[in-house]
Amino acid sequence: MTLKYAIIGAGALGGYYGGRLAQAGSDVHFLFNTDYTYVCDNGFRVDSVSGNFHLSKLNAYNSTSAMPVCDVVLVCLKTTNNHLLPELLKPILHANTLVVLVQNGLGLEESLERHLPDIQLAGGLAFICSNKIGPGHIRHLDLGKLVLGAHKMNQPEVLQQVCRDFQQAGVPCQMSDDLYFSRWQKLVWNVPFNGLTVVLNTTTDRIMANHSSRELAFELMLEVVAAANQCGVKLEESFARKMLDMTAGMTPYAPSMKLDFDFKRPMEIEAIYSNPVSKAAEAGFAMKQVAMLEKQLRFIQAQLA
């Protein structure tokens, strides 16, 4: 099965993963925003710890209405742009197009489904350190694993093919049996470190080096674990400990939310904080500390505007 791919948002994430697929010979169509003209003239460059590459010719577009209908759409936008998705997607969907939301947070598939109820939908979680460092220029610094899981699909073999295409393109890719488990699991790290690096205006290493902030990060992790369990997702507390130890061994890192803050861009507060807090509340669990971080972030976001 040969799949035609659309990459919605060819930035740090979509540029890297879509670029790998294109480099490996897949039929990939990229939606660009501000970089469109630059990429048409100069191609697309990825500097990567797994090997650099340059795509001198690629299928670049500045509007989905100019793109072909595709079999798989990888949505790699910031979730803060998800309100644009229903309109963006319409021109490139056929009856069985699989849309994969490669994004952090909760409630994303449910939200899109409300607008496009008949859509084939999956989610993806990217474990990667990559940045856009210039127009049409991505730097991939570390890691790179992609985890894919079904939300609602008629043809599970399509997502399996996506996984194989990535593997053949040199991207470590695996299937998740339970997308929501994987989404909650990823929040165990994202909730403390995205928010605290913004509120405390710092990096992961400094949070880990201070007793109070390290303890707070761990408490936030445990609150995510407790909320997940209350929502029927069986996360273990030992996973939080493992994530904390992993962070202690990381090089100094500014998570994506910290970069958004630094560059005065919208932060993914809704997907990473508000939606988990709401879901936990529906299940009867008050995420007191995470909700406090959410409110602090909302204040900070308002001051950036």
Next chain:
Amino acid sequence: MTLKYAIIGAGALGGYYGGRLAQAGSDVHFLFNTDYTYVCDNGFRVDSVSGNFHLSKLNAYNSTSAMPVCDVVLVCLKTTNNHLLPELLKPILHANTLVVLVQNGLGLEESLERHLPDIQLAGGLAFICSNKIGPGHIRHLDLGKLVLGAHKMNQPEVLQQVCRDFQQAGVPCQMSDDLYFSRWQKLVWNVPFNGLTVVLNTTTDRIMANHSSRELAFELMLEVVAAANQCGVKLEESFARKMLDMTAGMTPYAPSMKLDFDFKRPMEIEAIYSNPVSKAAEAGFAMKQVAMLEKQLRFIQAQLA
């Protein structure tokens, strides 16, 4: 009864209140730190909404060992210096000297008592906006009420005389029947606004203008009220609402902790955050949000060093 007063810490608070007593003719002895020489040469100036004054001659000292034994010691230091008190006080105490801790927070009297078990001890709460704006120069901007309450005293008439002396010096002063009630009550404002103005690097008006931060401030107030009640101090939730409304009507204000942060000085985290959190925990109540703010402040303090 004529009382001989010592003012320990003649800054924004001690300079104003001690200055008022001296101006009204009380026998007041001031301990200065860095301003000692300046004040000896130039006297002491207070610009005040209640009337300016200048003390051209005052009893200034740079060490308590040079001071006379006094009947009343008003401690107006930052609580971050309270570890110095046992040594500082010894030279100026007679058998019945009354020490009044004019400071915010909890656990201050208990802590001093552990070092000086036989001391006569009271507490004070200052409802005042004043700043030190230069050597020997205080600016009193707004409010000014002083509330006094007993901790452990043989002679209650001494504290009553202190109250009268202040009233005669033009300072609105009243007695509290219950010092701990008054200390918890003051925390209802201090806990949210001291900490949040630091962590969010802002002023009270901006916290009040944003829905999320205003809600968070109110939640923190309610947590203080709940903790107080758990500790047997009967605060009402309506008081939190009253404090919130009062803050909405205030002019933009940077609380003392925000000024400490701005000038990279030690913040009063122990007295205003850690001690209430500990007392509530002893009473079986987890101040989750206040403890989170405490940890954020401890991180920020560590980065200032």
